[in-house]
Amino acid sequence: xxxxxxxxxxxxxxxxxxxxxxxxxxxxxxxxxxxxxxxxxxxxxxxxxxxxxxxxxxxxxxxxxxxxxxxxxxxxxxxxxxxxxxxxxxxxxxxxxxxxxxxxxxxxxxxxxxxxxxxxxxxxxxxxxxxxxxxxxxxxxxxxxxxxxxxxxxxxxxxxxxxxxxxxxxxxxxxxxxxxxxxxxxxxxxxxxxxxxxxxxxxxxxxxxxxxxxxxxxxxxxxxxxxxxxxxxxxxxxxxxxxxxxxxxxxxxxxxxxxxxxxxxxxxxxxxxxxxxxxxxxxxxxxxxxxxxxxxxxxxxxxxxxxxxxxxxxxxxxxxxxxxxxxxxxxxxxxxxxxxxxxxxxxxxxxxxxxxxxxxxxxxxxxxxxxxx
Numbered sequence: 614x615x616x617x618x619x620x621x622x623x624x625x626x627x628x629x630x631x632x633x634x635x636x637x638x639x640x641x642x643x644x645x646x647x648x649x650x651x652x653x654x655x656x657x658x659x660x661x662x663x664x665x666x667x668x669x670x671x672x673x674x675x676x677x678x679x680x681x682x683x684x685x686x687x688x689x690x691x692x693x694x695x696x697x698x699x700x701x702x703x704x705x706x707x708x709x710x711x712x713x714x715x716x717x718x719x720x721x722x723x724x725x726x727x728x729x730x731x732x733x734x735x736x737x738x739x740x741x742x743x744x745x746x747x748x749x750x751x752x753x754x755x756x757x758x759x760x761x762x763x764x765x766x767x768x769x770x771x772x773x774x775x776x777x778x779x780x781x782x783x784x785x786x787x788x789x790x791x792x793x794x795x796x797x798x799x800x801x802x803x804x805x806x807x808x809x810x811x812x813x814x815x816x817x818x819x820x821x822x823x824x825x826x827x828x829x830x831x832x833x834x835x836x837x838x839x840x841x842x843x844x845x846x847x848x849x850x851x852x853x854x855x856x857x858x859x860x861x862x863x864x865x866x867x868x869x870x871x872x873x874x875x876x877x878x879x880x881x882x883x884x885x886x887x888x889x890x891x892x893x894x895x896x897x898x899x900x901x902x903x904x905x906x907x908x909x910x911x912x913x914x915x916x917x918x919x920x921x922x923x924x925x926x927x928x929x930x931x932x933x934x935x936x937x938x939x940x941x942x943x944x945x946x947x948x949x950x951x952x953x954x955x956x957x958x959x960x961x962x963x964x965x966x967x968x969x970x971x972x973x974x975x976x977x978x979x980x981x982x983x984x985x986x
Contacts, residue, residue, distance in 0.1 A: 664680065678717050948965045948980070
């Protein structure tokens with residue numbers, strides 16, 4: 614079986630089904646049979662069936678890499694990857710092992726978040742231990758030096774000193790000099806450790822920022838999502854998630870170049886940042902995609918706020934300052950989902966992405982709200 618668009622639209626439809634965009638309520642990939650064990654077990658069953666169908670129907674290797682990619686796309690943890698798969702399925706080449714390998718190589722160039730967290734945590738722990746030990750050693754050395762200095766003074770003040778006492782005084786002076794030197798060395802080591810700690814803190818902040826827009830990146834957003842999900846659930850507060858995507862962005866790059874495309878991305882980032890605050894967070898999810906978190910707002914309220922930003926952007930007429938050529942109307946589409954209406958945070962993120970897909974299908978430049986699970 615092939616997914617080439619020239620063969621038929623059936624494979625594309627099946628792929629949309631894999632991504633949860635074509636199943637009717639209550640349907641399962643095997644034709645309607647629901648596994649026992651409730652919604653959670655049914656969701657796991659559908660995910661496993663989707664991954665299996667994807668690999669088998671496209672004649673792909675059942676390898677750890679393919680399984681990880683398929684899981685990331687179909688579980689909702691990487692909506693951008695899911696859209697890449699949908700787009701590739703609609704091309705003449707379809708989905709092949711070669712294309713999947715190239716996709717994995719592209720993702721492989723990005724630093725592994727779990728490994729980066731592990732290394733940073735380990736380095737941070739080592740620095741803290743070094744600072745503590747150095748400070749304790751310097752304190753002990755300082756106290757010892759003070760006592761030794763007093764002994765030297767006592768020895769020098771003796772009225773009658775024999776040769777032995779004189780030698781002891783000389784030896785004590787040498788020991789005192791070495792002790793003070795060791796204290797200075799440890800003080801410098803402690804200062805260097807503090808400087809390293811500041812550099813590590815700065816590196817951690819940089820690792821959570823998008824270099825182009827200055828917004829938090831996907832890594833930082835996932836941390837925010839986990840924290841606000843737990844806090845809002847405990848406080849019984851509404852929490853909404855939104856996905857935004859620039860409309861027809863490829864045309865901007867093709868007509869005006871990637872540098873101009875970067876300026877459009879920054880313009881939309883600024884537009885979304887204006888509606889953010891302590892309870893509304895925006896991050897660049899990757900490429901031309903943005904993701905938002907609305908604490909204390911229902912999906913309807915969040916959609917209204919996002920729609921106001923969409924209208925404000927659509928009313929602007931951006932100019933390519935480098936060439937003085939107009940970009941034309943720049944718009945974005947968005948999808949909003951209730952964070953607590955889809956099982957867990959990752960499922961809600963996937964639902965928001967599916968609502969975005971519906972907004973694109975409806976003609977773009979609009980906001981859609983995901984149906985409850």
